[in-house]
Amino acid sequence: MSENRTRFRLDQRRAPIYEALEQFRQMRVVPFDVPGHKRGRGNPELTAFLGQQCVGVDVNSMKPLDNLCHPVSVIREAEELAADAFGAAHAFLMVGGTTSSVQSMVLTVCKRGDEIILPRNVHRSVLNALVLCGAVPVYVNPEVDKRLGISLGMKREQVEKAIKEHPNAVAVLVNNPTYYGICSDLRAIVKMAHDAGMLCLADEAHGTHFYFGGGSLPVSAMAAGADMASVSMHKSGGSLTQSSLLLIGPNVHPGYVRQIINLTQTTSGSYLLMSSLDISRRNLALRGRQVFHQVADMAEYAREEINAVGGYYAFGKELCNGNSVFDFDTTKLSVHTLDIGLAGIEVYDILRDEYDIQIEFGDIGNILAYLSIGDRPQEIERLVSALAEIKRRYHTDGAGLLSQEYIDPVVAASPQEAFYAPKKSLPLRETEGMVCSEFVMCYPPGIPILAPGERITKEILNYIEYAKAKGCSMTGPEDPDILHLNVLA
Structure with missing residues (x-):
């Protein structure tokens, strides 16, 4: 514990949400509130499947257990411990997955018409946020490793050029890391953004462990001075699926971020997810x-x-x-x-x-x-x-196999403009040259092949048909078979 005591201000052995739930369990309170399964009694099949320990703490917000929308006691303590463990000014427990964290991050800094600088190989949640708020993406198209066919990180000179050409952009967003483990020069990008009066945001869906790397792993967003970071605790941090953290630095107002989160996040926060974040944070702080x-x-x-x-x-x-x-x-x-x-x-x-x-x-x-x-x-x-x-x-001859994972997009309209514009459905091959009004992606990893507002090219259509033929799980369009695409009318 001596090393941990020097790293942390607070007692990371605490898990206040978990502790409150254990105390609540022992009180044997009679439930005349939701959820309707009443500690599992009303749904014996579910209780048999998940276990009494689990359904017994699937409870509603109440005074002893605090409220995720406006935490004042145990949830606030858990957030303070998370901020301390991750080196942030403030941390928010998120129960809508890192999708919710990413969207809250973008919605905090962007409003309609604002420009945001970002790589095109972002998760769909980033572009979904742009559909919601009406911000305009300024893409830094990453280089591609020709042997591997994968997109790389953002080059410093690319970011510098984008900032110079778009001085009114509000933020720069960085993947830290990409799905494949590639990291950009985050410290340099943070400095460039701050020097230009912009914020720097990090999608760290796949970088939870960076905060506990002890110098042997790439730098974390908070250590690099980023203003906001979305951290997918359930991916490498051990918490339950759909639980996440949103971290912020000292230059972002936590009260406003809470308001943004409450626009879209449930008012019925799952105590299973929140306690898993609490316990997992403790585990990483002590043993990460x-x-x-x-x-x-x-x-x-x-x-x-x-x-x-x-x-x-x-x-x-x-x-x-x-x-x-x-x-x-x-x-x-x-x-x-x-x-x-x-x-x-x-x-x-x-x-x-x-x-x-x-x-x-x-x-x-x-x-x-x-x-x-x-x-x-x-x-x-x-x-x-x-x-x-x-x-x-x-083992066979690889002739005829495609290798390119990433295709530079041609942007013709903002994601929001294209998503809500009048549209028509056309057979896939008849959409060449048209502007797409929906998403098409392989999931995972959930990086769009096409996003609303992008022009459909022959190369993209070939890629979609090839990916389908090889058995990739394709998602996004209204047509589940992806035989048709919606395009601007």
């Missing part, structure tokens, strides 16, 4: 550095073993070039598969269907195995063995 050091070591071992198989390329810090790949998240086990003649999504399907191994995603050329605090060495060995066997059984 040690645990994530072990995770990084496991990922490095897996990279070496997979590369020794041959045919695959499990990439890592060797990609760093000081700019567009300023740093790399070594916990990310991303593997290029095209050299064995299989698309990433094909390897993804084989691993699940024939080896009972569920990885995070497979796309056109790569797979991602998401390593975090719950992984063990024996599972790493099983994954490596399966990949070796897949190569032996399925």
Whole structure:
């Protein structure tokens, strides 16, 4: 504890929401409030499935348990502990996933007509926020690694150019890291934004562990001086799915951020999600550095073993070039598969269907195995063995495989303008040259191939049809089969 005591101002052994729920459980209060299952008695099948321990604390906001919309006691204490653990001026517990965190972050700084500088390879939640508020994106189109087909980070000179050409932009948004583990030079981008009078926002959906890297992982947004960061605790931090944190620095007013959050977040915050954030924050504060050091070591071992198989390329810090790949998240086990003649999504399907191994995603050329605090060495060995066997059984000529994951968009209208404009539905191939009014993406990772306001090109249509044929899970359009697209009328 001595190291932790020097790091933290507050007693990180506390978990006030969890403690309040345990005290509430012992009180045996008679429930004449919601939820209607009444501590599970009204829904025995659900109780049998989830367990009495779980449904017994699925409760409503009440004075002893505080209120997420306006916390004054245990939730506020939990937020103060989270801010302390993550080095933020303030932290907000979010129960709408990191989508809610990202949207609240963008809605806090942007209003209709404002410009915001961002890379195009953002999660759809960022562009959804622009649809809601009417802000206009200024895209910094990232470079693409030609071998891997993946988009890289934002180069410093690209950001500098965008700031110079759009001096009235309100903020710069950065992925820290990308889904594949690529990091931009966040400290430099923060300084450029601040020097221009802009805020810097970070989508850290895949960077929770950066706050507990102890210098061995890329810099976190708060340590780099960013103004706001969306941190997906459920991804690498161990909390329940749909729980997240929104962190802010000293230059953002927390009262206004709370108002923005309350525009869209539920008034019935789940105590299961909030207590999972509370307990997970405590776990990371007390043990995070040690645990994530072990995770990084496991990922490095897996990279070496997979590369020794041959045919695959499990990439890592060797990609760093000081700019567009300023740093790399070594916990990310991303593997290029095209050299064995299989698309990433094909390897993804084989691993699940024939080896009972569920990885995070497979796309056109790569797979991602998401390593975090719950992984063990024996599972790493099983994954490596399966990949070796897949190569032996399925290796083929890769002729005809697409490699490009990212296609620069041609923006013809703002996302809000295009989303709400009069539209018509056309067969997919008849939309070439038209302006799209909806999203099309592979999920995961949820980065749009097309977003509202972007012109549909032949290259994009080829990519959509190829991804569908290879079995990528496609989402976004009104037409679930993606045989038609909505375009501006």
